[in-house]
Amino acid sequence: MKKRFCTFLSLSAFSLTASAIEINAGQSTATIYGFAKLNMIYDVxxxxxxxxxxxxIALDDENVAEGHTQFDASHSRLGVKILTxxxxxAVTTVIEGDFNTPAGTGxxxxxxxxxxWNGIIAGQYWTNFWGGLSTLPTLDHLGQVGQGAVLRQPQLRYTSDGFSIALEDGGSWRGSVSSSSDPSISPANKNELPDLTAKYQGxxxxxxxxxxxxxxxxQYYDQASNSEESGFGYGINVETQIPLSDLITLRGAxxxxxGMGGYQYQNPSDPAYVDTDGDLEVIDSFGTTLGLSLRAGPGSFNMGYGMSKADIDDAVEAGALSNAENESYxxxxxxxxxxxMSGVTYGLEAGRHTREAQNGDDGEAVRVQAQVVYAF
Incomplete structure (x- = not known):
């Protein structure tokens, strides 16, 4: 691993500089921006x-192949921002994308x-449940688990003086209703109402x-019995960013x-389950993060922790989930x-990641990563 990691460092020696491209037409200015990113990863x-x-992450009693090197550029990004x-x-319009998938193949x-426009956002944007104050800079694209959802979804939002309220389409990432072990119950998700989110930052x-x-x-609908059940879930996220000095910043959430599901970032469980009586029950979950950044030289040292946990004891007892399901990350x-220099960013990172099942089985994984980003 040491030899491969040194190779990562040597590859980080190349650099370029660039700037965003602007096009003016009438009352509009279009800016084409983005970056090319090379991730160099070694999974121990x-x-x-x-x-x-x-x-x-492999559990301790599992036999898996260990030691994997992968290079990819799938996180490279391209976007267009138009100010009219x-x-x-003024109306601002943004369309942006990348090739980010777990396989790195688009x-x-x-x-x-x-x-x-005038405090109104319509379209796909960061969920209003996440404010970004607690988010630690990481090379790994996932980042700290356990904070508010670091995800984007279609929404209609209004913002004024630090307060924002939105109607959001939760989408598939917020999780599905887990089925019961009773074969006569086969729930299918049903979305009748949008999610309501609100946020205040100051x-x-x-x-x-x-x-x-x-x-x-x-909600879920059971076609076999032609019946449906519904319940309500809620979530609260508190986050902060505190400059302890000119060089040190503390973050936490x-x-x-x-019934939060994906609104808790990387929630290990679904938001709800159906018990053997056909009743819908929501699942409790909890997450926390802590991070510290120290400015040094041309950049910053960053260290942080994140934890995401779900209470699935009742779901396992009801037979909706097995005791081999994940309980915490x-x-x-x-x-x-x-x-x-301007437009060029380098990074080196080490990470330790764990998962634990409800039955107590657990496993860990170590990742070493280097990164080169050329932005324009």
Missing amino acids: DARLGTFVTHKG DTPRG PFRLRHAYAQ KIGPAKAGISGVIRQI ITYGQ DSIYLNYIWSP
């Missing part, structure tokens, strides 16, 4: 993909597609703080809820990210 244990997938002046205020994936002295919440309806990161 099981292969985890182009970004860490906790489900792929109108008599009633196809082109839509990240953002939205328009913004400053307390030099510190930034935010709180966000989500209320959502969870706590997330808790019932966690990750530890240590990296140095620096920019020797």
Whole structure:
């Protein structure tokens, strides 16, 4: 591993500089931007993909191939931002995508597609349940588990003076209803109402703080009995970013809820299950993150922890989930990210990641990563 890691370092010696491309036409200015990124990864244990997938971590009693090197450029990004002046205020339109998939083979994936005007956002954008204050810079594209969802979804949002409220389409990432062991019950997800999210961010002295919440309806339909059940889930996320000095920044978040599903980032379980009586029951979950950044030289050292846990005891007892299902994930990161010149970023990172099943089985994986980014 040492020899391969040194190779990663030597490959980071090449650099270029560039700038975004602007095109003016009438009242509109279009900016073409993006970056080319090379990830150089060595998985000491099981292969985890182009970004860490906790489900792929081998348990201690599993025999798997160990030691995997992979290079990929699938996180490279391309976007267009158009600013148009109108008599009633400027309209900003953004379309952005990349090729980010666990296999690193594409196809082109839509990240953002939205328009913004006078505090209104319509389209696909970051979920309003996440504020970004607690997010530690990492080379691994996954980042810290356990915070508010670091994900994008279609929505209609209004923002004013630090407060924002949105109607969001939860999408498939928020999880599905787990079925019961009773073969007569075969639930299918049913979405009747959009999710409602709200967020407030402000400053307390030099510190930034935010709180966000989500209320959502969870439903399933059983075709065999022609019946449906529904319930409500909720989630709360509190996050902060505190500059301890000119060089040191502390970040942290706590997330808790019932029936949250994917609104808790990398929740190991579904939001709800159906018991043997056909009743829908929501699943409690909890997550937390902590991170510290220290400016040094041309960049920063970053170290952090993230944990995401679900309480699935009742679901296992009801037979909706087996005791081999995942109950918790966690990750530890240590990296140095620096920019020797405008438009160029290098990074080195080590990470330790674990998963634990409800029956107590667990496993860990270590990943070493280097990265080169040329932005324009």
